[in-house]
Amino acid sequence: MPASAVSPEVLTRYEPVIGLEVHVQLLTATKAFCGCANRFGAEPNTNICPTCLGLPGALPVLNAKAVEFATLASLALNCEVRERSIFARKNYFYPDLPKGYQISQYDKPLAEHGWIDVSTADGSIKRIGITRLHMEEDAGKSLHEGFPDSATHTYLDLNRCGTPLIEIVSEPDIRTPDEAFEYLTRLKDILLYTGVSDCNMEEGSLRCDANVSVRPRGQEEFGTKAEVKNVNSFKFIRAALEYEIERQVDVIESGGHVVQETRLYNADEGRTYSMRSKEQAHDYRYFPEPDLPPVVLTPEFLAAMKAKLPELPEARRKRMIADYDLTEKDAHTLTVSREFADRFEAAAKTARNPRRVANILLNEVGGRLKALGIHLDQSPVSVAGIVQAADLLDEGKISSKQMKQIFDVCFEKGEDFGPVYEREKPQQITDTAAIEKLIDEVIAANPRQVEQYRAGKKTIAGFFVGQVMRSSKGQAHPALLNDLVVKKLEG
Numbered sequence: 001m002p003a004s005a006v007s008p009e010v011l012t013r014y015e016p017v018i019g020l021e022v023h024v025q026l027l028t029a030t031k032a033f034c035g036c037a038n039r040f041g042a043e044p045n046t047n048i049c050p051t052c053l054g055l056p057g058a059l060p061v062l063n064a065k066a067v068e069f070a071t072l073a074s075l076a077l078n079c080e081v082r083e084r085s086i087f088a089r090k091n092y093f094y095p096d097l098p099k100g101y102q103i104s105q106y107d108k109p110l111a112e113h114g115w116i117d118v119s120t121a122d123g124s125i126k127r128i129g130i131t132r133l134h135m136e137e138d139a140g141k142s143l144h145e146g147f148p149d150s151a152t153h154t155y156l157d158l159n160r161c162g163t164p165l166i167e168i169v170s171e172p173d174i175r176t177p178d179e180a181f182e183y184l185t186r187l188k189d190i191l192l193y194t195g196v197s198d199c200n201m202e203e204g205s206l207r208c209d210a211n212v213s214v215r216p217r218g219q220e221e222f223g224t225k226a227e228v229k230n231v232n233s234f235k236f237i238r239a240a241l242e243y244e245i246e247r248q249v250d251v252i253e254s255g256g257h258v259v260q261e262t263r264l265y266n267a268d269e270g271r272t273y274s275m276r277s278k279e280q281a282h283d284y285r286y287f288p289e290p291d292l293p294p295v296v297l298t299p300e301f302l303a304a305m306k307a308k309l310p311e312l313p314e315a316r317r318k319r320m321i322a323d324y325d326l327t328e329k330d331a332h333t334l335t336v337s338r339e340f341a342d343r344f345e346a347a348a349k350t351a352r353n354p355r356r357v358a359n360i361l362l363n364e365v366g367g368r369l370k371a372l373g374i375h376l377d378q379s380p381v382s383v384a385g386i387v388q389a390a391d392l393l394d395e396g397k398i399s400s401k402q403m404k405q406i407f408d409v410c411f412e413k414g415e416d417f418g419p420v421y422e423r424e425k426p427q428q429i430t431d432t433a434a435i436e437k438l439i440d441e442v443i444a445a446n447p448r449q450v451e452q453y454r455a456g457k458k459t460i461a462g463f464f465v466g467q468v469m470r471s472s473k474g475q476a477h478p479a480l481l482n483d484l485v486v487k488k489l490e491g
């Protein structure tokens, strides 16, 4: 993890306090309280009905799948799930919220008291608390750009109204922009593994607001916080926090006061701008949603959700490190997505030596991908191809040098291992007499090494294997060659 870009000198005197609010759209087929399709990218104002538009007389019906997904996410984030939670109306007016209120949860959220472990700059593990996870619905979208008359008009797309969301609020436990970055990375990782959201930030499926303040080291009381809103990548959030910490320290050191406000980050300029001051918390006049009964989760439902929870990224990495003899970094590469990790493990299990599959994937294929700057998912060599290579190597049907040559061709021509192997299958010398003849020549030419072997230096057998491999132009059957070299040297 890179060191924070906030000047170390500032950090010796001031301590940042950061809390994150993350909104995540759930991947349900339909919306939270009506049967409209929950889909990104449809023609504007086509997936709408009286309920999600809040027309008089329309009644919401809770989507069971949304409750399932929200519960799965809560459990994956180590939260305590409430058996009885309450929907509440959060009243405010905004053009893209035609109902005049948002259905959310207030004092009885679905889940509380969770946590995520993150690694910090010094390599230790730090636990970041999760205050709450609640269900709510998304608002529509105001389109301020992209139309000929955008200078004077705002357009509304209400397709997003009623999209099921979970909001995950962290404790103010985060102390550096890097910790914030780590927390978000882990959070996204976990949510992707549970499959409750695609967490696509470009499409707005995952959105993050950050609360940040600074206080002199040693001071118990929090400083005045600013909220940085809707930054659309984790890198930008880190940069926005870095900027904001330095800005607040400057304000304090020049004798001013930080004002409580909402600020927007401009990625091109790398700075935040004041959007509106927030003297007081908004008075949303929350009250229990009269059109929806309390959400009651039975012990059976909770047990079923717990059973449904997949192995989560952190646990999976730990297990894979042991199963495949991996480094921490390699384990991260193989668990980059649940789909890829599943694909790898399913294939590796069929191989004679699963560790060898991991090794070839990470080093031979991984190295070539890295050199080309392409992702594992775009590799011309499939996981099945890697298993085939590993098995051939294990059975001694190809040497590692031949395997490398085949991989070179695969990457050159964009083909999988199987077809290239079939076409360029190395002509192997499996004739014992022919190999023995080559070994005899090498033994005759290297009496000193023979002496060393017979004096007890058994590892020098590798020297003879290498020499014969070279004189056979890499075509001697590797396993046969190994056996024969030992036999000859012993004899």
Ligand SMILES: [Zn+2]
Pocket (backbone or CB within 6 Å): 031, 034, 035, 036, 047, 048, 049, 050, 051, 052, 053, 162
């Ligand atoms: Zn609807």
